[in-house]
Amino acid sequence: RIASTTIPPELDENGFYMQNYVNHPEYFMAYNSGIYYNPASAYIRNRIADGAAEIAEKYDVDGIHFDDYFYPTDDESIDAEQYAAYVNETEEPLTLHEWRTANVNALIAAVYSRVKEANENVQFGISPQGNLENNEMINADVYTWCAQAGYIDYVCPQLYYSFENEALPFETALQNWCALKRLPSIKLYIGLAVYKAGTDADNGTWLNTTDTLAKQIDRAKEAGADGVVLYAVDHLTGENAKAEMANAVPELERFKEAQQN
Template sequence: MRRLNLRKHCYILLWFFLALAVGAVWLLGGRQAEQALPPFLPDLQAGAAAGGKIQLEAEDMAQEKELAGVWVPYMSLDTADHTQKAFEENFQSIAREAKEMGLNALFVHVRPFSDALYPSALFPWSHLLTGEQGKNPGFDPLAFMVDCAHSLGLEFHAWINPLRVKTAETPKALAANNPYSVLQADCPYYFMEWEGGVYLDPAYPYVRSLIADGAAEIAEKYEVDGVHFDDYFYPAEDASLDSEAYALYMETVETPLPLLEWRRANISALVAEVYAKVKKARPQAVFGISPQGNIENDKNIGADVQAWCASPGYVDYICPQLYYSFENEALGYAEALAQWQALPRHENLALYAGLALYKAGTDADGGTWLLSDDIIRRQIEAARASQCSGVVLYSSQYLHTEQTQAEVANLPFWENTEKEKP
C-alpha cells in the first residue's frame, strides 16, 4: 500500500497545481459546482469552450453536402507480401471502387493498435505494413492514401482506436517503442487488461495527452479532412478493469462519482482534449465519433454521447452504428434512428448514420436481413427523411462480394455516377 499512498500524494499535488492553472472546477453531470472534479480530469469546461471558439471554422464542412462514406478497417489494408507496391495497389483499388459507386468519403484505419500507418514520434510502425510492429516499411502509407483519396475527389478521415494496444491475438508482438513496452515497467497503472487484451487507461492525464497528441500529429502533418474515433472505449463494464485508479480517485475527493459516471468523465475529458488539439493543428478538419447504436450501451462503456451531442467542443459530428434491421426484435433501425434524432444537439453538430452493409445477405438479426435486398437503401432513405447529414457503410470489404452484391446494386449512390451497377 506504500506505493499507492505515494501516488496518492503525487496526484493530490498534481490536482492542486492543475486547480491553480484552471482557476476553478465546473458543474459536471448535473452535480453541484462545489463538488470537485475527479483528480485525474482536466477542466472540461475550459476544453469545451476552447473547442467552441474554433467550431465555426469547420461547421460548414461537416454539413454542406450529404456524406456518403465507407469505413476501411485495418483488415482491408493488410496484404500477403507486405510490399509498398501491394499496399498502394490495394488501397487504390479500394478508393476507386468507392468512387465508382458514388461514395465521397473514406474513414481509414491509421492507428488500430497504438501504432501508426505513418512515421510517428509517438507510436511504432504498424505490423500491417511489414508483418512486424515497429519495422519501417520504407514509405509513408498515410501520405499516399491521403493523396490517392483526394485525387479521386474523396474525403479522407483518419480513423483511430484511442485505447486499444492489443487484443489477445493481434498483434503477435509489440515493438520496443510501443507505449506499453515503454511504460509498463514503471507505470503499469496506465494500462487495463481484459480477456488477453491491453488498453490504455484514460483516467490519467498523461494517457489522454498521448492519445490527443497522436491525433494532433496526424492533423498537423497530413491534409486529412478529419480525425475519427470508433466505438471502442472501455472494453467492459467490469470494475476490475481500473480498480486501482478508481480506488485512488475515491481516496482523493470528498464526494466521488460512481464508477461508470467517473469513466464517462474520463472519456469526455479525452474527447475534449482531442477536439481542441486537432482544431489547433488543422482548424478546417472535423473530429467525430462513431459510437454504438444503443445509447445505454454507450454509457456503460464510458461514452457520454448525450453530452457530446448537446455541447460544442467535443465533436463536429456523431455517427452512431445503427447496425440493425428494421425488424430487429431488440432494437429496430427506425427506433434507434429516432432515439438519436431526439437527443438534444448543438446547432453545428452533424448526425450521420452508420449502416451494417456486412450483415446484408446473412441470417443476422434473426434472419431479417434475408427478407429483401434493399434494406440498406431503405435505411438510407429513412436517414435522409429524418434530416441526417449522411451515412457511412461498414465496410469496404463488403462493397464487392457475392454476399452483398444485391444490396450494393440497390444503393442510391449509383445515381451520382455513370458507372454501370454490378
C-alpha cells in the same frame, strides 16, 4: 485499445506498452486478454490527443474518426487501484461510473481541442454504438458530446440493425438518435451495415432482401440525418452486398441532391 487476444500477435519490445507497463501500470487496463489505454491518466489523454493532432497537422486528411471503444467493460476491477487513489485524495468523489465518464469526456475534449489547434478544417467525430444504453454502460457520454460545444463535429451511430432486428429494430434506433438533443453545428451521420447484406445476420432478416440499405438510406434522409456512412469498404463491392448496393446507390444520389438543395 492496444491489443486484443490475437491482434497483434506480439507487441514490439520497443513499443510504448512494453517500455512502460512495469513502471507505469496506471497507464493501462487489462480485460479479457485485451490491453487498453487508461483514460484516467492525464498523460495518456495527452498522448492520444497529441497523436491525433500530429495526423491533423502533417497529413492531408479530412478528419479524425474514433470508433466505439472506450472502457471495455463496467467491471470494477480493471481500474480499482486508480479509482481508490482518486477517492482517497478527493473530498467529494464521483461514483465509479461518473468518474469513468468524466475521464472519457476529458479525453474527447482534449482530442477535439488539439486537432482544431493543428488544423481547424479537420473534422473530429465519433462512431458510437447504436444502442444508447450500451454507450452509457461503457462511459461513452453521447448526450454531452452532442449537446455541448468542444467535443465533436459529428456523431455517426452504428445503426447496424435490420428493420426486423428483435433486440433493437433500425427504425427505433433511428428515432432515438434523431430525438437526441444536438447542437445545430454537430452533424448526424447514420452508420449502415453493408457487411450484413446478404448474410444470415440478425436471425436471417438480411436474407432474401435486396433493398434494406436503400430503405434505410431513405429513412435516414426523411428523419433529418445529415448523411450516411457505409461499413465496411471491403464489402461495398462484395458478392453478398451486390444486389443491395445496386439499389442503394440511387438512394445515395437522391440523399446527396437533397443535401445540396
